[in-house]
Amino acid sequence: MSNKVEFKNVGKSFNGQPAVSNVNFLINDGQLVTLLGPSGCGKTTTLRMVAGLELPSEGSIFIGDDDVTRVSAAQRSVGMVFQSYALFPHMTVMDNVCYGLLANKVKKELAVILATEALDKVGMKQLVARHPSELSGGQQQRVAIARSLVTQPKVLLFDEPLSNLDAKLRRKVRQDIRDLQRDIGVTSVYVTHDQEEALAISDEIIVMEQGRIKQIGTPKALYNSPNSRFVADFIGDTNIVTCEALKLNDNGTTKLTLEGAEFEHSKRLVAKESYCLSIRPSAIRLFTANVGNSIKATVLSSSYLGGHKEYNLRTDAGQELFVVDHSFDDQLSEGAVVYATINGLGASVVDE
Structure with missing residues (x-):
C-alpha cells in the first residue's frame, strides 16, 4: 500500500488573502521531505493541510491513492509531532503514549x-514510569514521536520539532529522527526554517516563499544548483555577484569571467552577456601572492571560529565577497591584500 502524499494545484486563503497558492508536489512512499522557508512563507499552513487541520480553498490532496481533500484530521491516519511536544505533565511516559489508543x-x-x-x-522503553518534568528535552521529543507512531500512521508530520533544544542537542536529535524515520520507513513531512537542519535530514527539500514553491530538489541539488537568488541566499550563505560569459566550450559548458578570474560553468549560456552569479563561500580560495587567474581583494574583516575562518573581502572593482576558509593556514589580518580563485563547482547562475 502506497503512503505517498500529493498536492495538486492546492491553494489556501484566509479572509480573502492567499496564504498558499498553486502548490504542487509529490512525496514518495517512505521519503522524508522538508518544507523550508522564512516565517510567513506558507510552510506551516501546507503542513496543516496535510494533517487535515486546515482544508484547502482549492485543489486536491492525496494520501496514497485516497483523495483526502475534505476528509477530517481524525480520519486521515496522520501522526503529528509538535514544536512544544504537547505531553501531559501529570501523566507518565507510558500513559502519554497510551492516551491516543485508549481514546x-x-x-x-x-x-x-x-x-x-x-x-x-x-x-x-526503560523510562516508562517517569513524568515529562523528569526527562531532558531530547527525551521528551522521543516520547512525542513514540506517541505519534503508536497509532501506526500512514504519514508522520514534524512541526519545527527541534526549536526548543539547544544547538548541540539539536544536532543529535535531528539525526535520531532521521535514523528512526529510515528504520521505520514512514512517509514524513518536516517543517523548519533552519537551512542546516533541512540539509542534514531531508531526502528532498521544498523551498517556499510568499505561499509559492520556489524550487524542489535534493539537498545537494538545491545547494549546488539553486535556480534563483532567493533559493541561493536562503540555502546557506552565498555571494551574489555579476559576471560575464566569455565563450561556449565544445562540451556544452560556458567559460565565465569575474574580474579577470576565469572558470567553467556547467550550463550553456549566451556569450558576451552578463549574468547574476551565486558563489558559495567555501568555493573561494585565498592566496597572499598572485597565482594568476585570480581576483585581487582587500580583507575588510577576519574572524576565527575554531574549525574555520571567515573573511569579508572587497575586490578592486568594489564587489564584496564572504569567504569561509577551512585550511590550517595562518589567519589573515584586516587590510591584507589577497588573491581569490573560484572553484566553478560552487558557482551557479541564478535568476534575479
Whole structure:
C-alpha cells in the first residue's frame, strides 16, 4: 500500500488573502521531505493541510491513492509531532503514549503492548514510569514521536520539532529522527526554517516563499544548483555577484569571467552577456601572492571560529565577497591584500 502524499494545484486563503497558492508536489512512499522557508512563507499552513487541520480553498490532496481533500484530521491516519511536544505533565511516559489508543477504545492491555513497542523504537522503553518534568528535552521529543507512531500512521508530520533544544542537542536529535524515520520507513513531512537542519535530514527539500514553491530538489541539488537568488541566499550563505560569459566550450559548458578570474560553468549560456552569479563561500580560495587567474581583494574583516575562518573581502572593482576558509593556514589580518580563485563547482547562475 502506497503512503505517498500529493498536492495538486492546492491553494489556501484566509479572509480573502492567499496564504498558499498553486502548490504542487509529490512525496514518495517512505521519503522524508522538508518544507523550508522564512516565517510567513506558507510552510506551516501546507503542513496543516496535510494533517487535515486546515482544508484547502482549492485543489486536491492525496494520501496514497485516497483523495483526502475534505476528509477530517481524525480520519486521515496522520501522526503529528509538535514544536512544544504537547505531553501531559501529570501523566507518565507510558500513559502519554497510551492516551491516543485508549481514546480510540483500544483495550488497556493491547495499548500497553503497542506503547511499549513504540517506546522501544525510540529508545525510551526503560523510562516508562517517569513524568515529562523528569526527562531532558531530547527525551521528551522521543516520547512525542513514540506517541505519534503508536497509532501506526500512514504519514508522520514534524512541526519545527527541534526549536526548543539547544544547538548541540539539536544536532543529535535531528539525526535520531532521521535514523528512526529510515528504520521505520514512514512517509514524513518536516517543517523548519533552519537551512542546516533541512540539509542534514531531508531526502528532498521544498523551498517556499510568499505561499509559492520556489524550487524542489535534493539537498545537494538545491545547494549546488539553486535556480534563483532567493533559493541561493536562503540555502546557506552565498555571494551574489555579476559576471560575464566569455565563450561556449565544445562540451556544452560556458567559460565565465569575474574580474579577470576565469572558470567553467556547467550550463550553456549566451556569450558576451552578463549574468547574476551565486558563489558559495567555501568555493573561494585565498592566496597572499598572485597565482594568476585570480581576483585581487582587500580583507575588510577576519574572524576565527575554531574549525574555520571567515573573511569579508572587497575586490578592486568594489564587489564584496564572504569567504569561509577551512585550511590550517595562518589567519589573515584586516587590510591584507589577497588573491581569490573560484572553484566553478560552487558557482551557479541564478535568476534575479
